[in-house]
Amino acid sequence: MDVLTLLLIAVLCTSAGAIGALMGIGGGLIIIPLLTLGFGITMQEAIGASLVGVIATSTGAATKYVKQGLTNIRLALFLEMSTTAGSIAGALVAVYTNQVVLLLLFSLLMVYAGYSMLRRTELLFTPEDMAAEAQIVDLSCRYVDPRSSCEIDYGVGGLRKGLAYSSVAGMLSGLLGVGGGLVKVPVMNVCMCVPLKAAMATSNFMIGVTALTGAIIFYGHGFLNAYLCAAVALGVFAGAYIGTLLMAKYSSEQIRTAFALLLFVVALSMVIKAFGLWGGA
């Protein structure tokens, strides 16, 4: 791998970092096809680099989101319990499942999630509205919207539903290697009434912890290509910074539409992949 290729990879990966940081997703969806289809890198090395890229997206953007209070750390840890449990379960049963059926199911889920996101406008509950739920675990939080500078207090509901769905999200990412953030954001926003930007920042915080496991295993086996991973990480860091600026530039409603569109595109790519027309995604 020569220097120019590495530079090009770093530059292209800024887009993955920017979209990932803005939408609360990992960017593996962009990095893996980019490396395998664009640069002919083996799947194993690409997945390793993408895991490092996901952590870079998470760490790079969370530096800013935690400072702004957009990241709800308690909520992130609460949901992370069931996500990791789900991903372990998913990885264990992955060999026994039919990938085509899974891909089709996943794409249906994406379309449904996109539809529910589009149908819904921002629903906000004060911490007092959610006092009953807070008796179980108090996840209410406050953030300052980076665009309008408004201070927003919100309560979090639907705890059981949220836990159940994030274990499904974790399981799917264990089975298919994608989809962590894509499921977490709608779950938090639609089922738990978390404001969209807070949901994205919280998902961004979580994906780093989810990718951690895979990254440790890959490092332990020596599957990481040092130059490739560093190029991806450097590009993604730059992109994540851009993503946090975009988060401040656009309104929740604009980002909501973009996220729903992303879900539809991913669903389509999954269908195409299910029928074996394309090796990426």
Added chain:
Amino acid sequence: MRPQENLCHVVQPILRWGMVLSLLLMFTGMLMGLVIGVEDTNVVPLRDIPSGMLDLDPPAFLTAGLVLLIATPLARVLGALCVFLGEKDHKFVLISLTVLLMVVAAVLLGAA
């Protein structure tokens, strides 16, 4: 509602310094690779990182940066756990411990 300030004061520096240090190390490794030439591209095992860095071996610098980067998610959960312990927030001490346990379990299962 409980304020998140204590958590932010601990977690944010972990994230920032993790990012800054790993960026510096990876950048140095990349520059050295540019000068010396990209030969061996594999990551270096943990125990060989210090000696490799003393020998000015580019992959050792890159690996040090990557290891630091990979460690930041773990460090942020540990940092949060310390805050919850300090605040005697038992529910969240339990929640953070569960997350850490799950990560350990997943790594052990994956390594097997």
